[in-house]
Amino acid sequence: MRKNFLFMDTITNKVDAKGRVSLPSDYRAIVKESESQIVCYRSLTSPCIEGCLEDMLEKLATEIENSNDFFSQEQDDLTNLIFGDARRFLFDSTGRIVLSEKLLAHAQIKDTAVFVGKGRKFQIWSPENWEKEELKIRQRIMQQRPVLSPAKRSEN
Amino acid sequence: MRKNFLFMDTITNKVDAKGRVSLPSDYRAIVKESESQIVCYRSLTSPCIEGCLEDMLEKLATEIENSNDFFSQEQDDLTNLIFGDARRFLFDSTGRIVLSEKLLAHAQIKDTAVFVGKGRKFQIWSPENWEKEELKIRQRIMQQRPVLSPAKRSEN
DNA sequence: CAAAATACCATGATATACCATAAAGCATAA
DNA sequence: TTATGCTTTATGGTATATCATGGTATTTTG
Numbered sequence: 001m002r003k004n005f006l007f008m009d010t011i012t013n014k015v016d017a018k019g020r021v022s023l024p025s026d027y028r029a030i031v032k033e034s035e036s037q038i039v040c041y042r043s044l045t046s047p048c049i050e051g052c053l054e055d056m057l058e059k060l061a062t063e064i065e066n067s068n069d070f071f072s073q074e075q076d077d078l079t080n081l082i083f084g085d086a087r088r089f090l091f092d093s094t095g096r097i098v099l100s101e102k103l104l105a106h107a108q109i110k111d112t113a114v115f116v117g118k119g120r121k122f123q124i125w126s127p128e129n130w131e132k133e134e135l136k137i138r139q140r141i142m143q144q145r146p147v148l149s150p151a152k153r154s155e156n
Numbered sequence: 157m158r159k160n161f162l163f164m165d166t167i168t169n170k171v172d173a174k175g176r177v178s179l180p181s182d183y184r185a186i187v188k189e190s191e192s193q194i195v196c197y198r199s200l201t202s203p204c205i206e207g208c209l210e211d212m213l214e215k216l217a218t219e220i221e222n223s224n225d226f227f228s229q230e231q232d233d234l235t236n237l238i239f240g241d242a243r244r245f246l247f248d249s250t251g252r253i254v255l256s257e258k259l260l261a262h263a264q265i266k267d268t269a270v271f272v273g274k275g276r277k278f279q280i281w282s283p284e285n286w287e288k289e290e291l292k293i294r295q296r297i298m299q300q301r302p303v304l305s306p307a308k309r310s311e312n
Numbered sequence: 313c314a315a316a317a318t319a320c321c322a323t324g325a326t327a328t329a330c331c332a333t334a335a336a337g338c339a340t341a342a
Numbered sequence: 343t344t345a346t347g348c349t350t351t352a353t354g355g356t357a358t359a360t361c362a363t364g365g366t367a368t369t370t371t372g
């Protein structure tokens with residue numbers, strides 16, 4: 001790969017009874033260009049699904065492999081959680097992936113999924129949880145920047 | 157080789173009276189692509205079976221050979237244990253391997269085996285032991301999280 | 313030859329790939 | 343701007359292929 005790519009935007013799609021969702025078309029374009037695959041796993045810290053390109057995990061695996069720390073407990077834990085949870089998700093000719101029950105349950109997703117771009121990775125939220133999360137994020141930002149210009153504040 | 161491959165996901169399969177288990181189909185695909193073989197041995201630190209491609213053990217052996225580390229006696233011992241225990245496991249035309257009594261006993265596996273991907277290697281657990289282990293790991297990770305360096309990558 | 317290990321066959325369940333229609337974006341021309 | 347046709351995308355439905363697993367045949371080995 002080594003191409004530039006960014007997962008961006010926020011897109012809401014339907015999830016049917018079988019767990020099928022359309023991957024946003026921009027994301028599909030990234031997959032095609034990169035010649036890699038989408039990999040998803042439960043976020044370690046939030047009630048959402050996280051996704052990235054398999055290349056990213058490849059990189060992680062290589063780092064661990066080369067760290068000469070064949071028997072480290074910490075690495076063992078990490079690899080168990082990340083690789084033990086992650087799975088490839090190929091999309092069919094209509095652009096859909098099917099999310100597993102495990103992932104959907106973790107993210108509390110029923111019939112609607114919100115894809116949120118995060119650059120090198122992306123997240124999938126339930127509409128309710130994402131709404132709350134976005135609010136939290138905005139509040140954190142505001143606190144950290146008390147001196148935002150009035151113009152900026154009235155934007156949006 | 158240097159092909160890309162990752163053992164991922166957590167998959168539960170049945171073990172019959174003869175010790176036969178289906179190797180997850182993704183794992184089989186890796187074996188075919190790599191033109192290497194699956195090797196399994198008793199984990200040195202946990203009640204589980206550990207597996208990887210034979211290439212990996214090759215690499216480990218080379219590393220030991222080339223590191224004239226005066227203080228690596230411990231690592232040397234560990235690798236001796238692994239090589240003394242490891243064995244090739246070929247799968248038949250239906251995708252099954254036959255786990256030995258020794259391995260099954262060590263992992264306390266009766267009629268169900270849980271395959272847990274770890275990137276370049278994987279583990280096989282009994283459902284009960286894996287459940288406990290996963291919980292332990294999550295607790296440890298949560299505690300250490302702020303100081304984990306490789307984990308930066310998986311941050312939000 | 314007996315016992316065990318290994319390879320092959322058959323089946324149902326499940327996941328995957330494909331088809332068809334609807335909806336939405338996009339460009340061009342009026 | 344507004345209307346019109348075209349292309350791309352989303353989504354419900356269905357056919358197909360794959361996989362896990364119980365069973366049996368065949369080979370190996372002691």
